[in-house]
Amino acid sequence: MRGAFVLSACPFRAPEIGETRAALEAYGLPIVPGEITDRRAFARAVTTGSAVTEFEAEGRAAEEIRALWAWIKDTLERK
Template sequence: MNVIAFLSQKGGSGKTTLSVHTAVAAEASGERVCVIDADPQESATAWAGAREAQTPIVATAQAGDLEAALRAAKGEGMSLVVVDSPPHAAPAASQIARRSELVLIPVRPSAFDLAAVPAAVEIVRAAKVRGAFILSACPFRAPEIGETRAALEAHGLPIVPHEITDRRAFARAVTSGSAVTEFESDGKAAEEIRALWAWIRDTLKR
């Protein structure tokens, strides 16, 4: 069972959005997926409550319940667990990072997000786990995207080659309890999420 986590020390970076959409894309590719909602806001849990489909399973678990949640997921035969990590919670984030095969750090192309990057990188390195940046909620063809990529390169972690653009389809899909790959399966947002999942899947295999 592989465990991946979306982790950032800044709220509003896109962790929950990426967690649920990636989980649905992974399930569509044949994975048995569980999302662990470790964010006190429980946005992923609310999304699951609005969802008609029974999968992927979303389990609410704070840091202290993480091990039990992972054992339960393994017992249920899950092949992939996606953890939506809490912001501003270094001890919890560190525990989640240590239990993950891959930690993805969402970064919006903004000065505030870049300022939060060193703390997340420190957590990944202390956990001795693979990490990567994913540019999220990017304005369409904005110069800030290239500038942010250049700034992230200095931290020495891989950068997912496909950024996630700030598209209305994401918000519309979440409102209906669906993912963009279901809501607008042939749209650009769905294409970006499938590309992200393909990169994650290939990285986990290496």
């Protein structure tokens, strides 16, 4: 795989997310399912020097990061 698109800092449930996905399909690269939304937990984690998965391990921001990692890992293992 040459690369993939990750939608990051997305406004929660914004209609532009679907529009962006549609526009990116023209490039022929995979688009990671789901997105990383603009959540306060990311900014708060940075101020403590932590990853969001450490700062708020059971929060939605951490879930998004774990889902991204699972997709990356699964994609690489299929190669």
